[in-house]
Amino acid sequence: MFRNGELIHEERIETDVEKIWDVYQQQILPDIRDYVDRKTAGRQDELPDLQPFFNKLEITVETSEPNERLNSREDLLSSLDGLHEDMYFVGTDYFKNYGYEKCGEITDAPGLILPRIRKVNGRGAYIKAAVFAQQSDQPEIKAEKAVITRLVDYDDLDVRLMGLYFENGKVIASVRVEGVPDELVSSYAALMDRGILSVGSEIDDVDAVEFCTESGKYRAVVSPATAPEKNMDIRDVKIAENELMGYEEYMDIIAQLKRVEGLKVYRTARSYKGRSIYAVEFRPDRRGYVSRTKRITEYPTELITSRHHANEVSSTNSAFMLIKALLTNDKYRELTEHMNLAVVPMENVDGAAIHYELQKENPHWKFHVARFNAIGKEFYYEHFKVHTIHTEAVSLRRLFMRLLPDVIVDDHGVPSHEWEQQFSGYTSPSFKGFWLPRSLLYGYFFHIAGDEYRSSLDLCHKMEDVIADAFLADEEITRENLMWARQFEKYAHGWMPKLFPASYYKNMITYWIPHVYDPTHRYPSVRYPWILSVDYVSEVADETAQGKYLYSCARAHLVHDLAVVDMLMKAGKVYDNCEELVDGSAAVKHVRKRPVIAQ
Incomplete structure (x- = not known):
C-alpha cells in the first residue's frame, strides 16, 4: 500500500490454490516419502523391483476457484484443472527422482497418485491425503490357515x-x-x-x-468356451458415437460384437487390475480350419490400437464406428479377400476406468492421471518384455507375434485446450510442445533411416498422401484443421518454431521420426523393421472430449482409418516362389515380400 507515493505496508496474500500447493509439497509428499523409506528399508538398491510402493495416494481437494468453460472452441478458465495436472505430474516426478537418488534408477510406477478436486463455492483451502497400502507385494491366495504364494x-x-x-x-x-x-x-x-x-x-x-x-x-x-450364437446384426449394436465410454460401456459393446457374424472377438490380456483387453478381428467366410500362416503370407495385415492413453477418449468410439462401417458398407464386402485386420478398441482399460469416474465431476478436464496405467506406469516401455507386472502391455506383444502386421495404426490424442501447470513453469515440463492444440488431427511416422528400408519409407509417404487426400475431401475436417492451425501459428509456432514445430502437407501436419535399427527398442517398427513396414500414430485434440465435439474427433480417426484400409485393400503384392526337385525330394517356397506396393 502506498500513501502519497510512499510505501506504507507490504504483504503477500496467498491464494487458496497456493496454500493447497504448499501443503502438498511441504507435508504430503515428504510424509509419503517417509512411508516408502520405512517400507523399503534395507532393500533400496532394488527399488525398481519393489514397485508399486503403495496401491493409491488419494488427495482430496475442495476450494472455490475459477472453473468454467469459455465461449471459444474447447477452451477453459480453470486453475483447478491446472492444479490437478500439477499434483499428478509433480507427484510422479517426485518418485522418479526418489529412485534416482536412492539407487541410480528412476522409479516410475510408485502407485496411483489420484487427486480428487472439486470446486465448492465459498469454500476456503481444504486438502486431505490418504495412502492405501498394497495387500501383498506378490500374487497370493489366502486360505483360512495358509497363504499360498508363487512357488517358482x-x-x-x-x-x-x-x-x-x-x-x-x-x-x-x-x-x-x-x-x-x-x-x-x-x-x-x-x-x-x-x-x-x-x-x-x-x-x-x-x-x-x-x-x-x-x-x-x-x-x-482342452475345454473350448461355448461360442456365442452369431445372431446379432451389427446395425443393432448400440454404439453411442458421441458419448464418452468407460470400461463397463466398452465391455457391453464387446459382448454384443461377439454375436456378430464375420468377427472373432478374443481377449488378448488382462490388465494390472485384472480387467480384460479384447481384439476384434475380421474373419473370412470359410468353413473349417483357416490357416493364419497362409493368410499372413497371402495378404497384408493391419493392426489398429486405440486408447493406449485412456484420457485420449475418441479412439474407442472410432474403433467401434470403424467396425460397423466395414460390416455395413458394400465397398468392404470382400475385405477379408484382400487383407487381414484386427482392432483393439481399448488398450488401457484400468486408465479408462479411472478416467470415467473422474470426468463425472469435471467433464472437460485433461485428466492425465489416466494417461498411464493403474500404478502410474507408461507401459509402452513394457510391450516386449516377456515378464512384467504391467500385464496390459502383453496385449500388443501377443497380437504382434500372432498377426505379424505390415501396418500398425495407433490412434492417440492430445489436449483440446491449453495444457497449463501454474506451479511448473506454466506449461508442462515434460510436454512443453503440447501447450496448445495444433490440428484436429495430425500424425507421426516412426521409421528406419537409411537405404536398407527405403521401400518401407516410400509406403509411409504414400500413406501420408492417402490420409491427407481423405481429409481434403472432407469439408468439416478441413475447416477444423485450418482453424486449429491458425491458432497454433499465431500463438505458438510463429513465435517459437523449434519448441512448437509444424510441417504442413496438404493442410495436414506430419512428423517424421527416424531411428537406427535397434533389436531392443520399444517401438515395433524399430525392433522388427523387416516385419512392420508402417508404424503410424495419429493424434486428435480429444482429451476428455464430450458430445458433438467427441463425435467430430472420432470421425477424424474414422476417416483416416478407412483411408488406410482402402490403400491396403488395393495394394500390390510381390511373391517369391520357388520349386526345387533334388534327389527325389521336392521343396516348394511361397513368400510374400514386404512392404506391399501402394497403388
Missing part, C-alpha cells in the same frame, strides 16, 4: 511348445516344462482338465495339451 520364479521357468501330433483323430500339443516341480505341473494339468482354468477355453484348434517334464507326462483336455 519366472527366471527359473522354461515352457515351450515342442510340437503338434495326431492321436486317434485328435490334435495334441506337446509342451515341454522345466524348472517346475512335477507336483505343480500335475496339479495344473488336473485343474485344466477339469475346465477350472480359463486358459483351457482360450486355446484354439487343439484337443488336448500334454505337459512333459523330465520324469513324467501330464495330459489335460
Whole structure:
C-alpha cells in the first residue's frame, strides 16, 4: 500500500490454490516419502523391483476457484484443472527422482497418485491425503490357515511348445516344462482338465495339451468356451458415437460384437487390475480350419490400437464406428479377400476406468492421471518384455507375434485446450510442445533411416498422401484443421518454431521420426523393421472430449482409418516362389515380400 507515493505496508496474500500447493509439497509428499523409506528399508538398491510402493495416494481437494468453460472452441478458465495436472505430474516426478537418488534408477510406477478436486463455492483451502497400502507385494491366495504364494520364479521357468501330433483323430500339443516341480505341473494339468482354468477355453484348434517334464507326462483336455450364437446384426449394436465410454460401456459393446457374424472377438490380456483387453478381428467366410500362416503370407495385415492413453477418449468410439462401417458398407464386402485386420478398441482399460469416474465431476478436464496405467506406469516401455507386472502391455506383444502386421495404426490424442501447470513453469515440463492444440488431427511416422528400408519409407509417404487426400475431401475436417492451425501459428509456432514445430502437407501436419535399427527398442517398427513396414500414430485434440465435439474427433480417426484400409485393400503384392526337385525330394517356397506396393 502506498500513501502519497510512499510505501506504507507490504504483504503477500496467498491464494487458496497456493496454500493447497504448499501443503502438498511441504507435508504430503515428504510424509509419503517417509512411508516408502520405512517400507523399503534395507532393500533400496532394488527399488525398481519393489514397485508399486503403495496401491493409491488419494488427495482430496475442495476450494472455490475459477472453473468454467469459455465461449471459444474447447477452451477453459480453470486453475483447478491446472492444479490437478500439477499434483499428478509433480507427484510422479517426485518418485522418479526418489529412485534416482536412492539407487541410480528412476522409479516410475510408485502407485496411483489420484487427486480428487472439486470446486465448492465459498469454500476456503481444504486438502486431505490418504495412502492405501498394497495387500501383498506378490500374487497370493489366502486360505483360512495358509497363504499360498508363487512357488517358482519366472527366471527359473522354461515352457515351450515342442510340437503338434495326431492321436486317434485328435490334435495334441506337446509342451515341454522345466524348472517346475512335477507336483505343480500335475496339479495344473488336473485343474485344466477339469475346465477350472480359463486358459483351457482360450486355446484354439487343439484337443488336448500334454505337459512333459523330465520324469513324467501330464495330459489335460482342452475345454473350448461355448461360442456365442452369431445372431446379432451389427446395425443393432448400440454404439453411442458421441458419448464418452468407460470400461463397463466398452465391455457391453464387446459382448454384443461377439454375436456378430464375420468377427472373432478374443481377449488378448488382462490388465494390472485384472480387467480384460479384447481384439476384434475380421474373419473370412470359410468353413473349417483357416490357416493364419497362409493368410499372413497371402495378404497384408493391419493392426489398429486405440486408447493406449485412456484420457485420449475418441479412439474407442472410432474403433467401434470403424467396425460397423466395414460390416455395413458394400465397398468392404470382400475385405477379408484382400487383407487381414484386427482392432483393439481399448488398450488401457484400468486408465479408462479411472478416467470415467473422474470426468463425472469435471467433464472437460485433461485428466492425465489416466494417461498411464493403474500404478502410474507408461507401459509402452513394457510391450516386449516377456515378464512384467504391467500385464496390459502383453496385449500388443501377443497380437504382434500372432498377426505379424505390415501396418500398425495407433490412434492417440492430445489436449483440446491449453495444457497449463501454474506451479511448473506454466506449461508442462515434460510436454512443453503440447501447450496448445495444433490440428484436429495430425500424425507421426516412426521409421528406419537409411537405404536398407527405403521401400518401407516410400509406403509411409504414400500413406501420408492417402490420409491427407481423405481429409481434403472432407469439408468439416478441413475447416477444423485450418482453424486449429491458425491458432497454433499465431500463438505458438510463429513465435517459437523449434519448441512448437509444424510441417504442413496438404493442410495436414506430419512428423517424421527416424531411428537406427535397434533389436531392443520399444517401438515395433524399430525392433522388427523387416516385419512392420508402417508404424503410424495419429493424434486428435480429444482429451476428455464430450458430445458433438467427441463425435467430430472420432470421425477424424474414422476417416483416416478407412483411408488406410482402402490403400491396403488395393495394394500390390510381390511373391517369391520357388520349386526345387533334388534327389527325389521336392521343396516348394511361397513368400510374400514386404512392404506391399501402394497403388
